[in-house]
Amino acid sequence: MDDASLLIDQRSASLAAAGEDVRAWASGRRVFVSSLITDMPDERAAVRAAIESVGATAVMFEDLGAQDISAEQAYLSGVRSSEVYVGMWGSRYGVRMPDGYSATHAEFLEAERNGLRLCLFVNGETGGEMDGAQRDLIQGARNLYTTSPWTDPEDLGRRVRRRLEELAAEELAPWVRVGRTLFRAREITNDGRTISLTAAVRSDAVHAELVRLRDSRAGGVPFASPHTALPVQISGLSTTTVSTIGHEERLTLVAQDQRSSNLRASTINGISADEVGRRALSDGLFGTSLLGQQMGWMTRPIDPLAPLRGLGLDDSVLRPVARLLFAERLITDQAATRVDSFALGPSHQGARRLRATWTPPQVYANEPDPAPVSIDGTVTGL
Structure with a gap:
């Protein structure tokens, strides 16, 4: 398959999740809230309300209660037990701990190490009074991540909620590859032999290529999802055309033997x-x-x-x-x-x-x- 001619359904990136789907995604999900506690009480309250409004649990240091471990161990444990990290960074870096980092900096690094989804918000850059260490933290983070400003606690709450809804949409509609087409799937079912998926495809070129693969009965078609990669054959494709720019696709893929050894050289x-x-x-x-x-x-x-x-x-x-x-x-x-x-x-x-x-x-x-x-x-x- 010629990777150079990939067909990508770029308009499917705008797919949004329905409210009930967002709440289903958020149920049982823990969101760690990181900021200087004394500097941002109103912001923390607004972020807690935003997190709880979508059905997730806010993990906040002030809720951890008495424990027989150090405060540093307690909040880093809170990070590790969460799936999403919300960092609110103002002008102050905070008190350095024995390891040289402030608590908020250590929480951010722990979230990175543990692969949490990151939501980073910055306020207070325009006044010229930002701590040098805080500026370094923010600039370093921006080498990899996009940060968002906020104007007041209410605005911050709206931004956090919108970001959580975006994360929900990404995970509820993961990108997949079928042959040289790439698009977002609404649902993937895999029993180890048969893979079924549904998708709202907005690209006529992607739709036409899926039809061609079905009609050609070609084998060895590359398939990839976030956790799977293997050759398949398209055994079924049914389409409901919902508009001039949209197709509801239902695909059935049959996994094929990969014919390669499971052993690999150790050196x-x-x-x-x-x-x-x-x-x-x-x-x-x-x-x-x-x-x-x-x-x-x-x-x-x-x-x-x-x-x-x-x-x-x-x-x-x-x-x-x-x-x-x-x-x-x-x-x-x-x-x-x-x-x-x-x-x-x-x-x-x-x-x-x-x-x-x-x-x-x-x-x-x-x-x-x-x-x-x-x-x-x-x-x-x-």
Whole structure:
């Protein structure tokens, strides 16, 4: 399949989740609220109300109660037990703890390490009185994440609620790949043999390509979802045309044998396979030269994002599609069982910071869990 001619349903990025679906997504979900407590009591109250209005649970330091552990351990445990992090950063950095970080900075780093979805809000930059350490924290975060301002507590509450609704829509309608088409699915059911999915496709080109794949009965069609990558055959496609720009698609895909060994080399020329894969990705994505000559013909640079370079995609499309293609390549190559985190920063003069962590597969069943592997560098052309 020619990745260079991917067909991406860019208009599906605007899909919003219904209110009842947002509440179903939020039910049981914990949202950690991070800020200087004494500086932002009204903001914290507004954010708590916004979180609870969608049905999620606000995790706040003032609610943790008496515990027989240190305050630092208590709030970092609160971060680790949450799925979403809301950080409100004002002009003050806060008191440094023994490790040199303020509490809010440590909470942010813990949220990053544990792969929480991040919602970052900044206020107080225009007055010229922001602490230097606070400015460094904010500028460092902006290398990877987009921050939002706020004007007053009510405005902040609205922004937090809207961001949670956006996160719900992303997870309730994940991006998938079928052949050379990429679009958002409303529902995916996978029993290990048959994959059924529904989607609202707004691109006529994507719809036409799905029809072609169905009618051609082609096998070995690449399929990828956030956690799966395998070849399939389209055994069924039914379409309800709901408007001149929309198609309700129902696809049935049959998984095919991958014909590749589940065993992979543990070392290549004395270097672990996980390290070789990390170097190959770094060379392909960032243009480094980590493979060197010692690998010879056995390995080459790997660039899962090559099909996206030069397309000028909007960030709302680029980020989830880039993560999908990255995960697909690692899972297909048996280099990862899952991608734990993937952050693609905003564009700065044509360059973006990319940081990703994944878990390699076990070579032998009785060995310890493999250590996560990470890359961090700058990509261009996206």
